[in-house]
Amino acid sequence: MKKCCLLLTLLALLFAVPAFSHSSPPVPSPTPPPEAVKTSILDLGRHLVLVNREHRISKTYIPQDLVLPRVATRKESLQEQILMTREAAQALEALFEAALMEEGHVLYAVSGYRSYGIQQILFNTKVQEVGSRERAQRRVALAGTSEHQLGLAIDLQAPSHLNLSQAFGDTEEGKWAGENAHRFGFILRYKTAWRDLTGISDEPWHFRYVGIAHATAMHQLDIPFETYVTYARMLPEYVLTGGSHVLLAGLIADLMAEKQPEALQALQKADEAGQESALRQATAPYLTGQSYEQALWYSYPTPKPTAEPWVDADEEEVLLHPSGSN
Ligand SMILES: [Zn+2]
Known part of the structure; x- marks a missing residue:
């Protein structure tokens, strides 16, 4: 009986923790959805929207439901800075948990949602660093062409590799993420073999949320998002x-x-x-x-419970006032 009580208390504690922290994250005000327009999964704001140099996002677009994923970050100060849309954030938590539980790998989230303005600053800084817009574009997306503005992209690091470079793909954590992210709805978005199509060099740290069905289909076919979307249409x-x-x-x-x-x-x-x-x-x-x-x-899969735990009142009474002596 004591064991049962302990178990119930533990369960109650587990489920009492909210799935997302809403404590004053720096959430920008979202773009209102267009009234009475039926959007497709391929449209802006939905999981299969394609963003690249040919398919740009408007300057004013801000995702609807940005939240803080509860995942490890390299610096504590980053914890309140990384935002993703609700579903992507939940999937990221599951990905990090699996990396740890299955292989003991610690992953760090480095960069999630980025506004148009921030992307513009990053790009301009890169231009100054490398000397030309053309060269800068290989490393940093031009504002309006970054998936980070969708709130569906995440950059990863690991304790063994604390920078965003191709070598992340050679670390145990990077390899694991590349091979397993699809199980949680993420695709490895940029590979060297796809550079002509994506316009971006190999980025083993950049993952894009598309949902488990599409991510796994793409992983199995080993095709870039551009190709997948062409046929998905x-x-x-x-x-x-x-x-x-x-x-x-x-x-x-x-x-x-x-x-x-x-x-x-x-x-x-x-x-x-x-x-x-x-x-x-x-x-x-x-x-x-x-x-x-x-x-x-x-x-x-059934989403994890995010509401109050279900309590069986009868059961609780029995536990609190046990009848009989055993
Ligand atoms: Zn990225």
Whole structure:
């Protein structure tokens, strides 16, 4: 009985800690959403929005729901400075926890949300350092072309490597992050092999949140975000928001191979009531060794509880006033 009480108290303490600290972070006022416009997952402010030199963000854009992720930072003073959108912040906490629990790796968050103005200062500083805008652009994104303005990007370091350089990719922590970030919804955004498409050199420290289904599909296909988005645009919206990584990777691999996936036609034809079964049927040919439910559960795990803990009143009474002598 004592053990039970202790366990309940511990659980209560665990869940009583809020998932995010809202204690006066320097949150800038967000850009209001456009009224009555149905946004797509590919639009600004949503997870699949593409930002690069050709696809710029407006000067005034500020994400809606910036919060402080509760993760380790290199300096304590940075703790109140790193912001990400709520879902990305929660995913980052899960990523850091897994790095520690699974491999004992400590990761540091170095830079999250950056405003247009801050990005402009960073870029101008780099221009002065390297002598030309062209050279600066290889290392620092021009304002309006940085994913950091989305609140969906994070730069990482590790205690063994306290700077942002290519060598982070050779550290145990960097390798682990590159191989595992997709399980938490992040992609390694810039690789040397993709430089012609992304316009950015290898950045093993920069991770972009896109959600688990898309991140895992991209990881499995080993393709850059630019390529993924080109094909993702061909898929119905409900497939992009409700399809598992198995379906997304399967469809996009077929489209890349210029095969017209049979499943795609059925998915396009399905009305709202038929979408769930259309997703299930379309996924079946791509499943290898796992069930549809397992694929779906992996891509869309139940979010961690963030509300008050559920308390069973009856149970509590029994514990407080135990009847009988044993
Ligand atoms: Zn970055």
